[in-house]
Amino acid sequence: MPLDVMGLFFFAYRDFVGDADALLERQGFGRAHHRVLYFVNLRPGMPVADLLDILKITKQSLARVLRQLVDNGYVEQKTGETDRRQRLLFATEKGRALFETLSATQTSRIEAAIATLPPEGKRTVLRFFVGMVEPEDRGLLDRLKLTEEL
Amino acid sequence: MPLDVMGLFFFAYRDFVGDADALLERQGFGRAHHRVLYFVNLRPGMPVADLLDILKITKQSLARVLRQLVDNGYVEQKTGETDRRQRLLFATEKGRALFETLSATQTSRIEAAIATLPPEGKRTVLRFFVGMVEPEDRGLLDRLKLTEEL
DNA sequence: AATAAATGTCAACAAGGCTGACATAAATTT
DNA sequence: AAATTTATGTCAGCCTTGTTGACATTTATT
Numbered sequence: 637m638p639l640d641v642m643g644l645f646f647f648a649y650r651d652f653v654g655d656a657d658a659l660l661e662r663q664g665f666g667r668a669h670h671r672v673l674y675f676v677n678l679r680p681g682m683p684v685a686d687l688l689d690i691l692k693i694t695k696q697s698l699a700r701v702l703r704q705l706v707d708n709g710y711v712e713q714k715t716g717e718t719d720r721r722q723r724l725l726f727a728t729e730k731g732r733a734l735f736e737t738l739s740a741t742q743t744s745r746i747e748a749a750i751a752t753l754p755p756e757g758k759r760t761v762l763r764f765f766v767g768m769v770e771p772e773d774r775g776l777l778d779r780l781k782l783t784e785e786l
Numbered sequence: 787m788p789l790d791v792m793g794l795f796f797f798a799y800r801d802f803v804g805d806a807d808a809l810l811e812r813q814g815f816g817r818a819h820h821r822v823l824y825f826v827n828l829r830p831g832m833p834v835a836d837l838l839d840i841l842k843i844t845k846q847s848l849a850r851v852l853r854q855l856v857d858n859g860y861v862e863q864k865t866g867e868t869d870r871r872q873r874l875l876f877a878t879e880k881g882r883a884l885f886e887t888l889s890a891t892q893t894s895r896i897e898a899a900i901a902t903l904p905p906e907g908k909r910t911v912l913r914f915f916v917g918m919v920e921p922e923d924r925g926l927l928d929r930l931k932l933t934e935e936l
Numbered sequence: 937a938a939t940a941a942a943t944g945t946c947a948a949c950a951a952g953g954c955t956g957a958c959a960t961a962a963a964t965t966t
Numbered sequence: 967a968a969a970t971t972t973a974t975g976t977c978a979g980c981c982t983t984g985t986t987g988a989c990a991t992t993t994a995t996t
Contacts, residue, residue: 768899951982
């Protein structure tokens with residue numbers, strides 16, 4: 637049993653998400669806000685339904701978090717042009733700035749960890765992650781352009 | 787910015803922890819119980835203080851979860867021999883059985899993901915994880931014998 | 937004998953999951 | 967044109983698992 641992978645996965649993720657916590661708290665936000673900010677920054681113009689699929693939470697849970705981000709001016713919603721029922725999500729300038737601040741420590745941590753690996757290390761790690769994702773969601777990873785280095 | 791690492795890390799961890807959720811729910815347990823069960827199985831006889839350091843939660847949060855595991859016969863507490871203030875934690879037979887059930891799907895997922903990697907793949911992934919952990923906690927990883935393959 | 941450490945416990949609170957029910961506007965189907 | 971479905975939002979209430987603060991007990995250490 638790959639107990640070592642399980643344990644190290646836990647510690648690595650714990651410290652990865654922990655990076656942003658102190659900064660988030662200052663804004664009155666939590667990890668849920670950070671996740672939304674990440675995806676809205678990654679793919680601006682994403683409809684709400686896509687975000688629900690990604691986060692695998694209910695629309696009520698998302699609504700609470702999204703509302704706070706919109707009310708505080710970090711995220712904007714625009715009516716879709718082809719389908720006017722959709723609310724497309726965009727980070728505002730303020731939202732992008734906050735995301736970059738939140739990402740700064742995570743970025744350093746990731747880059748430092750990758751720097752200790754052999755040349756093909758990053759590719760190997762990314763391929764491992766993709767392999768851990770439910771096969772039916774791997775197309776989503778491609779659509780989000782998260783697999784371009786593979 | 788290594789946006790791809792951040793995103794894939796999220797998806798991989800989401801599906802990794804999701805594996806056990808349905809099974810846990812049947813027992814009336816959650817992810818917090820699973821984490822305790824993991825560490826108690828990994829290093830039987832661990833004192834409460836170590837578990838608090840590892841999980842980075844308050845003793846009150848841990849107490850609630852631990853209480854339920856003890857009351858339902860999944861974990862036992864024994865008084866420490868050298869220091870009688872300590873309550874050393876052990877999984878019962880029932881606790882080990884539950885942990886193995888919970889781990890079965892995670893194990894398959896991990897092994898399948900590793901199987902897609904080049905020969906040194908597992909080592910590379912483990913080294914990445916260690917690199918993501920706070921330097922001050924790396925000694926803990928050694929003491930837990932999570933770094934023996936490195 | 938006094939203090940410190942390891943653990944437990946009570947109470948109250950918050951974030952962020954959940955379910956169920958219902959509402960609205962826009963697109964699609966009949 | 968009417969009926970239905972889809973995308974989204976909202977209200978209300980519940981649960982798990984985090985939090986803080988205060989205090990108690992037992993055992994070690996000074």
